[in-house]
Amino acid sequence: MAAPVRDVTEDEARFFRDNGWVRLPGLVAPDLAGRLRRRALDRLAARRRTAGSGLVDRAFGQDRDIAEHDAEFWALAASPALARGAVRLLTGVQRVRLQVTNLLVKEPGEHGRTVFHQDFPWMPMDTSAMLTVWLALADVPADMGSLRFFTGSHRYGTLGRTFVREGDDALTRHPWLRDLELSPPLDLAAGDATVHSALTVHGAPQNRRDTPRLSFTATYFDAAALYTGAPYGQTDGLDLEVNRPFDHPRFPLVPVE
Template sequence: MADNTLVRDVTDDEVAFFKDNGWVRLPRLVDPDHVAVLRDRALGRLRERSRAVTSKVDQAFGQSRDVAEADEHFRDLAFAPALGRGATRLLHGVTGVRIQVTNLLIKEPGGGHGATEFHQDFPWMPMDRSAMLTVWLALVDVPAEAGSLRFYSGSHRYGALGRSFARDGDDQLSQHPWLKELEVSPPLDLASGDATAHHALTVHGAAANRLGTARLSFTVTYFDADALYTGMPYQQTDGLGLTVNQPFEHPKFPVVAHA
């Protein structure tokens, strides 16, 4: 794919910050004019989604998973060479990345959704290694009061700390009170087109949306292209015919950057 100048490359300082903290703010990652097009398409898709609350995740935000499989605008963004290069650089030591999932997320105000409890992403995953990160792109201005993400800096160094959203009281701070000894990131005011990236082992969460408008974002998760499938039950991979102890060679997990 030709390079996409609507997405900028990550900087050396951003790579160094991510390595130390397990997260990084990426201001003006995507051109705001292009984000405006994505925002209109996102609102249309989210209006069509089912609003049934079937899990604890549904209480925190609404979502439209695998959006890049259905919408070429989001697919082009997820496949943007600059994003693939950036994910490869941020995930120190990998030679390339695959897409794990793309998603539209909405956190509605006025009690529509609550807080996103602090959690790690990786404990649910059927990969044999934790080299994985999520780019979280603001599709509207997301001041801290709207529920922008916050991160426990350095928590990615402590390995998998257990699953959250499985039962009441299983957020990471309840399971591991010592996490409060770590520095929590400051409240982030994000402009449309700004993003954050966080490692799949970084403990993160978000407050409820206290503004009068919805928090709207697009996320794409990348993982080590050489990761092997463990066979652990997982809704996204069950029934795909993946082979245990082999790479994720399937159209749902395309390689977007490789040395």
């Protein structure tokens, strides 16, 4: 059964195309957000988690491909409404594939800020028509670490990789980004979401509350994208063919109806 997800409006799509990000209040029904939150907490409690030492690990914890292990998260990620929304938001895209899902947790006192970065520079796709839905599973007030975005930064193409060197991020490499408008601090209720382009420079502050920030993300990309062969952990060893579509079970087409 499809997850209860509302459709993206044309006004929201226009805002996304202009700004590179959009807030989607009440994207999923509150009862679904509550069920997913409980499942997420149960999964996190059942797993023996050790803090990593990498630059990403210092910013947040993650349970990659959560939808492959949990039917309710899969039902959400494979929701036709989410696929329709992604198609509506991305210019010139007819269908989308699911690239990855993630359960993200930002623990107070353990994780620091998420430095400003783009998602796309790591990707082995030949087109940047890609976006991430970031869903609050519990209320996420701004000082818990909701995302912030440099508005319009998606217009400037690929700006290089972050999380590579200590003390290096998109702002240190490109100080001119500060001339762009930074999105306001966002207070999100459970079931609210933000969506950002893979080219939008974004980051998040440290969680200054006393409870973990809990969110679910699903990333979608143009089904017509071709594989470039660039090294990437998710695609290495899958025997994908260069200059061919991502026709592999790891990247399922998501129906829009």
